[in-house]
Amino acid sequence: MRRAAIAALLLTGCVADQGTVAVEPLDAAFYAANVQPVVGPSCGSLDCHGVGLRPLRIYAEDGLRIDDGLRGAPISDEEIGWNVAAFGGVDPEPSSADTHVALSKPLAVGAGGLHHLGDPVFASEGDPGYRCLRGWLAADPSALDACAEAEAALEP
Amino acid sequence: MNVRSLLWLPFALAAVGCIGTRPEQARYDELRRLGADDDGDEEHNPGYPCVDCHGRDYAPGDDVFALAGTVYLRASDPYERGLAGAVVHVRDAEGRELEVVSNEVGNFMVSVEGGEEDEGEGSEEGEIEIGWWPTYPLEVWVTQGELEQRMETLIEREESCAHCHWRDPSATSVGRIYLMEDGT
Numbered sequence: 001m002r003r004a005a006i007a008a009l010l011l012t013g014c015v016a017d018q019g020t021v022a023v024e025p026l027d028a029a030f031y032a033a034n035v036q037p038v039v040g041p042s043c044g045s046l047d048c049h050g051v052g053l054r055p056l057r058i059y060a061e062d063g064l065r066i067d068d069g070l071r072g073a074p075i076s077d078e079e080i081g082w083n084v085a086a087f088g089g090v091d092p093e094p095s096s097a098d099t100h101v102a103l104s105k106p107l108a109v110g111a112g113g114l115h116h117l118g119d120p121v122f123a124s125e126g127d128p129g130y131r132c133l134r135g136w137l138a139a140d141p142s143a144l145d146a147c148a149e150a151e152a153a154l155e156p
Numbered sequence: 157m158n159v160r161s162l163l164w165l166p167f168a169l170a171a172v173g174c175i176g177t178r179p180e181q182a183r184y185d186e187l188r189r190l191g192a193d194d195d196g197d198e199e200h201n202p203g204y205p206c207v208d209c210h211g212r213d214y215a216p217g218d219d220v221f222a223l224a225g226t227v228y229l230r231a232s233d234p235y236e237r238g239l240a241g242a243v244v245h246v247r248d249a250e251g252r253e254l255e256v257v258s259n260e261v262g263n264f265m266v267s268v269e270g271g272e273e274d275e276g277e278g279s280e281e282g283e284i285e286i287g288w289w290p291t292y293p294l295e296v297w298v299t300q301g302e303l304e305q306r307m308e309t310l311i312e313r314e315e316s317c318a319h320c321h322w323r324d325p326s327a328t329s330v331g332r333i334y335l336m337e338d339g340t
Contacts, residue, residue: 046328047314062309064328071325118313119292 024139026088032080034147035136036060038129039083040075041154043106048118056090056102058083087137097138103130128153180214198281202226202261203235203323203332205316210265222290224265225317227258227298231334235323238262242300242335248290256284266290303335 044050044060051057051064058064059079065071066079091101106121107113107130113120122130128150135143177185187208188194192201194209194217206224209217226235227242242258246266256264259282269285293310314320317333325331 041309045309045312046320046330048312052328062330066327068326071327071330 024137026084027136027139028080028084030136030143031084031087032075032077034144035132036075036080036083038132038147038150038154042121042129056086056105058086094137097134100134100137103134103137106130178214180208180211183208184214184216198259198263198265198283199261202238202263203318205318205322206263206265207315211315219265220267221315222266222268222286223294223311223315223317224263225321225333226262227264228262228332228334230336230338231331232324232338233332233334235332236261239300239335242298245297245299246290247295249293250291252288252290254284254286254290256282258282298333298335300335305333305335 039058040060040063043056044058044063046063048054049056049058049063050060059066059075059082061073061075065073066076066082070076070079087102094100097103101114104112104114105116106118107125108120108123109115111120111122111124113122121127124130125134128146131146132143132150134140135146187201187204190204192204192209194200196217203226207221209215210219210221210224212220223246225244226238227244228235228237229239233239238258239262240258240260242262242264244256244258244264245253246255247253254266256266258264264282265284267283267285268289269287293312295307295310297304297306299305320330321333322329323332
């Protein structure tokens with residue numbers, strides 16, 4: 001009887017979320033190569049997330065560095081590691097990549113996002129930066145194209 | 157006085173503002189400790205984060221600035237000796253532009269007055285008044301004659317340039333705003 005009840009709940013979608021994408025273990029190498037070039041310049045400036053005490057503290061080449069001597073140097077592996085940890089820490093138990101707070105905070109409220117002190121970064125879920133970040137969180141290889149598109153859009 | 161009455165003392169002190177210091181006040185105290193003065197002229201405290209004392213929410217310096225900072229000729233110039241006559245160009249997110257010319261010590265200040273939009277004319281004192289609050293992010297570049305330096309990133313929200321351009325480069329600063337690389 002009990003087994004039948006659990007099976008029935010699963011079948012009717014009452015236990016497992018439907019249509020959401022699980023957050024996979026965060027891939028530091030993918031982040032370093034594809035996400036940091038987008039997140040660093042657009043989120044990690046010294047007057048935004050490049051501040052030690054801010055939630056989701058981000059190290060970036062032109063932003064906060066982990067050591068004085070790194071100013072002017074490329075982003076280090078240690079900084080990448082801490083950035084990845086920060087993304088994990090800002091939403092320790094995400095139920096889905098789509099609802100990860102690192103995605104919902106920078107998304108415009110009108111598009112389903114949350115209030116963000118630094119104003120909306122992504123106007124919609126179609127923004128290349130949004131798709132890049134979401135793809136990394138969901139371990140979706142198609143994020144590569146979105147990351148390249150987002151990085152190109154940052155070029156002066 | 158019994159023990160119970162003493163329990164109310166912290167609440168009473170908090171109520172009259174005797175406990176704690178506002179972060180802005182703490183920052184002001186720190187700047188004074190570092191040598192900032194409050195004599196009020198336009199050439200004081202070059203290189204300091206101006207809006208810490210001239211902000212919308214906290215302004216012991218009276219004047220309120222929308223954007224302010226100090227320009228140097230070279231990245232290693234003494235922080236108290238900025239560059240006079242540099243033109244700071246700002247374009248906000250709505251495409252509005254302003255120009256302000258740095259004063260004798262390199263300081264420049266942008267303040268906002270009500271009324272019609274002012275396209276912006278630099279002044280010898282390094283000040284300009286405009287009729288609108290800039291919408292962030294801001295694009296900034298500095299010129300003097302044929303020299304030009306463009307800021308590589310946008311200003312996302314900070315009104316004090318020295319917040320990110322505090323003296324020598326470090327983990328938390330990209331160094332001074334300058335027009336020429338050292339050694340050129």
